[in-house]
Amino acid sequence: MLVKTFSAAILGLDAYIIEVEVDSQRGLPGQSIVGLPDLSVKESRDRVRAAIENSGFEIPASYFTINLAPADTKKEGPIYDLPIALGMLIVSEQIKRSIKDAVILGELSLDGCVRRINGILPICMSLKEQGMRSVIIPHENRDEAALVEGLAVIPVKTLKQAADYISGKEAIKPHKVDIRSFFPPEPEWGIDFLDVKGQGHVKRALEVAAAGGHNVLLVGSPGSGKTMLARRLPTILPPLSLNEALEVTKLFSVTGLLNGKKALITTRPFRSPHHTTSDIGIIGGGRIPRPGEVSLSHHGVLFMDEFPEFKREVVEVLRQPLEDGQVTISRAHSTLTYPAEFMLVAAMNPCPCGNYMDNTKKCICSSFSVQRYWNKLSGPLLDRIDLHVEVGRLKEDELAKQPDGEPSKIIRSRVARCRELQGVRYSGSKTFCNGRMTPKQVREYCKLESEAEELLKSAILHLNLSARAYDRILKISRTIADLAGSADIQACHIAEATQYRMLDKQGR
Amino acid sequence: MGLESYLLGKDGEKLAESYLTSRGYSIIETNFHSQQGEIDIVAEESGCLVFVEVKSYSYRSYSLPVFAVKKSKKENIIHAARYYLYKKKIRGKRCRFDVIAIYKNSKNETVIELFKNAFGVK
Numbered sequence: 256m257l258v259k260t261f262s263a264a265i266l267g268l269d270a271y272i273i274e275v276e277v278d279s280q281r282g283l284p285g286q287s288i289v290g291l292p293d294l295s296v297k298e299s300r301d302r303v304r305a306a307i308e309n310s311g312f313e314i315p316a317s318y319f320t321i322n323l324a325p326a327d328t329k330k331e332g333p334i335y336d337l338p339i340a341l342g343m344l345i346v347s348e349q350i351k352r353s354i355k356d357a358v359i360l361g362e363l364s365l366d367g368c369v370r371r372i373n374g375i376l377p378i379c380m381s382l383k384e385q386g387m388r389s390v391i392i393p394h395e396n397r398d399e400a401a402l403v404e405g406l407a408v409i410p411v412k413t414l415k416q417a418a419d420y421i422s423g424k425e426a427i428k429p430h431k432v433d434i435r436s437f438f439p440p441e442p443e444w445g446i447d448f449l450d451v452k453g454q455g456h457v458k459r460a461l462e463v464a465a466a467g468g469h470n471v472l473l474v475g476s477p478g479s480g481k482t483m484l485a486r487r488l489p490t491i492l493p494p495l496s497l498n499e500a501l502e503v504t505k506l507f508s509v510t511g512l513l514n515g516k517k518a519l520i521t522t523r524p525f526r527s528p529h530h531t532t533s534d535i536g537i538i539g540g541g542r543i544p545r546p547g548e549v550s551l552s553h554h555g556v557l558f559m560d561e562f563p564e565f566k567r568e569v570v571e572v573l574r575q576p577l578e579d580g581q582v583t584i585s586r587a588h589s590t591l592t593y594p595a596e597f598m599l600v601a602a603m604n605p606c607p608c609g610n611y612m613d614n615t616k617k618c619i620c621s622s623f624s625v626q627r628y629w630n631k632l633s634g635p636l637l638d639r640i641d642l643h644v645e646v647g648r649l650k651e652d653e654l655a656k657q658p659d660g661e662p663s664k665i666i667r668s669r670v671a672r673c674r675e676l677q678g679v680r681y682s683g684s685k686t687f688c689n690g691r692m693t694p695k696q697v698r699e700y701c702k703l704e705s706e707a708e709e710l711l712k713s714a715i716l717h718l719n720l721s722a723r724a725y726d727r728i729l730k731i732s733r734t735i736a737d738l739a740g741s742a743d744i745q746a747c748h749i750a751e752a753t754q755y756r757m758l759d760k761q762g763r
Numbered sequence: 764m765g766l767e768s769y770l771l772g773k774d775g776e777k778l779a780e781s782y783l784t785s786r787g788y789s790i791i792e793t794n795f796h797s798q799q800g801e802i803d804i805v806a807e808e809s810g811c812l813v814f815v816e817v818k819s820y821s822y823r824s825y826s827l828p829v830f831a832v833k834k835s836k837k838e839n840i841i842h843a844a845r846y847y848l849y850k851k852k853i854r855g856k857r858c859r860f861d862v863i864a865i866y867k868n869s870k871n872e873t874v875i876e877l878f879k880n881a882f883g884v885k
Contacts, residue, residue, distance in 0.1 A: 281855050281856055281857045281858070282848075282855070282856075282857075282858060283841065283844060283845070283848075283858050283860075283883065283884045284858065284859050284860065284880060284883035284884070285883035285884035286883065313880075314880055316811060316857055316858065316859030316880045316883075317857060318883075318884070
């Protein structure tokens, strides 16, 4: 006798339907799973057996062949436990009805409980696109699955409950959530720009960066507050839209970072990988490629502290995602593309000892070792960083003062307004912020007044700025002008923008 | 194998036979031999062919008796069962492997435990 149930497999951020066929034959009892299962799928034999017995059912004495079709793609993960167990119960007529139209997902624990699984949101989204109407999922995943509208989500806590639902003994109402309830009126960060003493110019630079989606390099001596400032950057970024929140949640869901605490991620991610992270950890990879840090900071901030300490190949792999906003990873098994639209914030010391630009402490580095330290930064990558900001050490009186400046909320409202402006300007093109302008768009949108043009010319002449710096300054001044609500770029905007090209001035 | 444990085994198998009969099993054959191994009891219960392994103990061991059927022993029984089905030309019949454990508890009473469908072929 043969029974078919449906489940799903995930590849990248998409899912496809898997038919779980359970066949029972007379003869010596036993079980085999075919259809390229990996170890965690093969192990389901023991989980299923224990779960069935501990749920008050019986393991029938037959030889079971379980086929996961299509048989030519590798299946991984424990999500087939529940469909296999239900298939075995239907085939042995311990469940009297069959199930045809629902997709079943879930891991079983030995006592028969259904455990939460990873990747529920992307699976449910793909299933809906493929025309499936109902899905049986672990109870803990119910909120995440219910984010997809138009799909009947049946949450089950135990194998027994799932069996009773299919046989019609117990009715389970489809779970529904109000998506708007996930968005708090005021996001809770626990940190605020108000916490930072002094550093007014850095705060301003970060505001400009946030408003235009520019990448930033913070250079400063140890203890000057680079990390503290960078960590507060997400608090001034505009709130995520629903679509952005869904994209971020999908990525966290497949990586297993949702933890079951929140069904929808509504705050921008802030990722701070350690400088020993490998290139695969940054970009993503594996036999079936999984998202790396660049994708996990999608729509958020990727903060790289001690930037020159990162291995060269790690820094170089950032070039493609910074350019394209996505990353394509090829492996023998599959080629996958993950989104990676992030803001890069890099922080570094000015020299190995850290006191190079400090007025109070003496730098003990030789000029050669300072040169070598800076040479670790790759030119092409620096090209993609718009703002270079010096973070100075705080003076004694500044340290003793109470924190001053504006709270994140006020800065965020300015940034959000500025982003809206850019959204209107770039509507219809791929660009969504000033930091992502193409050369053609720079020519079109960054027209200078004559006074501003004169100033920029003299800046290039006297500060010895490169052609590369020219475009960057135009982009930054566009953002500054947007923040000021000015349609044209004026001389004062150019003047501020040239302040953010510190490294060009030093001829590096 | 000492005479004592041989007799213990023989007694155990007798006990097991009467226990199974009382439970509605009909005994077909005992001590079926093949080159790879031996099946203590072949019986039939509600249309299902049952190969029974009998484990007897003079005392209650610390682990469950069912664990005393090790992997190699299981393989021997499976081999023997295959040979049995081949020799008797039985096909398309439901089969299973049961284990019977017989031991004395702390009050010196004989306890018989039956583990239905105790293992299967991989």
